[in-house]
Amino acid sequence: MSKLTRTIKHEFMELLPPTIFFFVILHIVAIIRSLMTHGTGIPLQNSLSVTIAALILGKSVLLANLLPFVNRFPDKPLIWNIGWKTLIYALVALCLHYLERLYDYWKEAPGLAAANHQLFSELNWAHFWAIQILLVTLVANYCVLEELARVTGREKFRRIFFGPVPAQANRNAPG
Numbered sequence: 594m595s596k597l598t599r600t601i602k603h604e605f606m607e608l609l610p611p612t613i614f615f616f617v618i619l620h621i622v623a624i625i626r627s628l629m630t631h632g633t634g635i636p637l638q639n640s641l642s643v644t645i646a647a648l649i650l651g652k653s654v655l656l657a658n659l660l661p662f663v664n665r666f667p668d669k670p671l672i673w674n675i676g677w678k679t680l681i682y683a684l685v686a687l688c689l690h691y692l693e694r695l696y697d698y699w700k701e702a703p704g705l706a707a708a709n710h711q712l713f714s715e716l717n718w719a720h721f722w723a724i725q726i727l728l729v730t731l732v733a734n735y736c737v738l739e740e741l742a743r744v745t746g747r748e749k750f751r752r753i754f755f756g757p758v759p760a761q762a763n764r765n766a767p768g
Contacts, residue, residue, distance in 0.1 A: 607655055608651050608652060608655060609651075610742075611650070611651040611654040611655065611735070611739075612647055612648055612650075612651030612652075613647075613651075614651075614735050614738075615646070615647040615650040615651055615654075615735075616643070616644060616647035618728075618731040618735075619643045619646055619647050619650075620640070620643055621727075621731070622724060622727055622728060622731075623640075623643050625724070625727060626720070626724055629720050629723065629724075630717075630720065653685070654682070654735075657681070657682075657685075663677075663678060663681060664678075665677050671737075671740045671741070671744065674736075674740050675733070675736045675737055675740050678736040678739070678740075679729065679732055679733045679736045682732045682735075682736065683728070683729045683732055683733075686725070686728045686729070686732060687725060690721070690724065690725055690728065694712055694716060694721065695708055695709060695712055698711050698712045698715075
């Protein structure tokens with residue numbers, strides 16, 4: 594296998610867990626949002642936009658993990674890094690969630706300022722914060738799983754959750 598092929602495979606395998614996780618949770622959020630807004634005429638996301646968002650979030654998590662301040666407490670109890678990463682990812686999720694709603698209003702408004710004013714006056718804030726609380730809870734779950742995988746090692750983590758890894762996969766695993 595060439596170095597380029599190994600690099601692509603490695604990057605793909607790194608991208609897979611967070612992307613699958615966000616694919617599932619963003620679809621859960623979309624379903625809950627759909628149930629909360631049923632009959633209100635509010636436009637909903639389709640599965641393609643949720644899938645694209647999951648891909649973007651999956652890659653964003655990988656890029657964020659490369660930043661030196663993200664893994665700030667590697668030698669402290671896990672709750673430190675879990676809390677820190679949850680805070681960072683939750684703030685990003687809050688900004689993205691707000692911008693997503695703002696975009697919906699901006700399509701109809703004459704400008705960005707008008708769209709922001711309309712958003713503030715018309716948005717159902719209870720629904721917005723309910724979705725945000727759900728996102729923070731799910732992101733916290735992701736951070737717990739990510740930290741457990743970091744300290745136990747990815748292969749051991751897979752075996753704990755999914756059972757023994759086939760012998761063929763063990764021979765090809767790095768390290």
